[in-house]
Amino acid sequence: MEFILEPLNSKRLTNLEGGQLLRRHLADLSTIDRELATDAPYNQYVADLEDRVASYEQGVARIQKNEDTENVKLADLLARRTAGEADEEEETPSE
Secondary structure (H helix, E strand, C coil): CCCCCCCCCCCCCCHHHHHHHHHHHHHHHCCCCHHHHHCHHHHHHHHHHHHHHHHHHHHHHHCCCCCCHHHHHHHHHHHHHHHHHHHHHHHCCCC
16 A cells, blocks of 8 residues: 655645644654654655744744834824824814
């Protein structure tokens, strides 16, 4: 009997779901019989998944809140309010 490994298609998942699926898939594959370690397609499949997990974790590590984020947010809100007040003054007819 010949088995064919299906490629993992995670395009429809969110980033979080995709990362969880990859990690879980690798964990499940690690419970399989060690005799498969000689099977080249299996080894390539596992290596590909390990690369994907490494890329995912590297990408997630880059997503961090910057210290200036709150200051930029407040400055943006202030600028919007100031611009809104300026627009109101221009629309109000002078007496």
